[in-house]
Amino acid sequence: MSTRNRPLSLQSLRAFEAVARRLSFRLAGEELFLTQSAISRQIKGLEEELGAVVFQRDTRQVTLTAAGLTLQRAVQPLLERLDGAVRQIRSAGARPRVAITTFASFATLWLIPRLEAFQRRHPALDIRIAAHDTLHDMDDPDIDMALRYCHPDDAPPGALLLFGEVLAPVVSPWYLERARRGEIAALDQPVDLAGHTLLEVEGLYLGSSPYRSWEHWLAARGLQALQPRSWVHLNYDHQRVQAAQASQGVVLARLPLVADMLARGELVEPFGPAGRDAVPYGYWLILASGAVQRPEVQQLRDWVAEQAAPVRQALGEHAP
Structure with a gap:
């Protein structure tokens, strides 16, 4: 040769x-x-x-x-x-482990706050989370499960829909109370946003990005010419939610990711259900082909699906 x-x-x-x-x-x-x-x-x-x-x-x-x-x-x-x-x-002879890939805001706002409950139920199982906005190849042997956000047409065969996407303006309850007392501009109807700071996504992603912009939400209500008092642009959804919690402005939030905060009263919807927009995207659970049969992966899959049910109920969605 x-x-x-x-x-x-x-x-x-x-x-x-x-x-x-x-x-x-x-x-x-x-x-x-x-x-x-x-x-x-x-x-x-x-x-x-x-x-x-x-x-x-x-x-x-x-x-x-x-x-x-x-x-x-x-x-x-x-x-x-x-x-x-x-x-x-x-590591085959070591403790069982499940490796998850997802995007940073989903990990921060939805997955991590819930993980303690899973760990109490399965204390011998280790979890590894790779949280970033780069999509992993599902053939990567380091990945067992992906929690992704995409249009139904882009979801691979076998993907489980956890819940759909709903967007709505939210603020901290203290911020809304100040508006009601007249300490800051009123916030009773969408046109009142002209007197407030809007928290916007910096560098909107392709695909779902038009729906997640204030421009799209305002245009849907005939307010395409509205300009707020000021803008604050932030890279990640969890940063914008944190800014809203700190009463720094109004965020167009992804309601599935803040459903728990709304239920606890940590955030509120100033315009109620009228401020909600359902968009044709969803949150999906995908298993790597080589991990499907592993019992620890099935345990985590079932638990994530269980955790998703109350979110669907809060959004008024039916079970997939």
């Missing part, structure tokens, strides 16, 4: 991935506990096997060539998946 037809060595691919990520032979060597010259030899051997140069080197910097970029796009997820599988195998 010629050099260019045989499989690439894992060691050289790891050296390549480290250099490509750090753009430094020295830092890659420190990460892999190899000398810089050893890293250089690995890369040279890789380039000979590929028949292509993967790095452009000069005295001050290292950059990826076109071939290097192509290889990096293939190698990086491959190694991440391999390392995840190894971690899963090594």
Whole structure:
């Protein structure tokens, strides 16, 4: 077999991935506990096997060539998946664990406040939550369950709808009381928003974003020309909810995420049910194909579905 037809060595691919990520032979060597010259030899051997140069080197910097970029796009997820599988195998004899991926505001406002109840019921089960707005590949061996927000057409087969999306203005009860006493502008009807600070999403996401903007909510009520006293833009929903709790303005809240706060009186809807907008998106539970049969994953799935039922009831939704 010629050099260019045989499989690439894992060691050289790891050296390549480290250099490509750090753009430094020295830092890659420190990460892999190899000398810089050893890293250089690995890369040279890789380039000979590929028949292509993967790095452009000069005295001050290292950059990826076109071939290097192509290889990096293939190698990086491959190694991440391999390392995840190894971690899963090594932990097979340890305590059972369920790894969840979801977006930050869902974790902060809905999932984490409820987890203590699940842990009391299943004290021997460990939970790992990766909360960020990057969608994980459900084939990733590090992921067992995803809690996602999407349009029904984008939900994969087998996904469980937890509840739909409903948006409405909410404020703190102290803020509303001040408005009723005349200490700040009135807040009795949507047109009164002109006298208040509106808490808006910074960098609205594609897809569902138009529905979650104040612009859309106001236009639906014939108030597209309304301008508030001021705007405060925040990146995440949980930040906007926290600002509303601190009486810093009015937030167009995702009611499924604040249903408990509304029930406890920590937030209130100044316009009542008339201020609510149902939108064609929902919150879905998705299981990784390799995790479906594991009893601990089924336990968490059933518990999440159980927790979702009161939210659906609060929103006036029927069971899926």
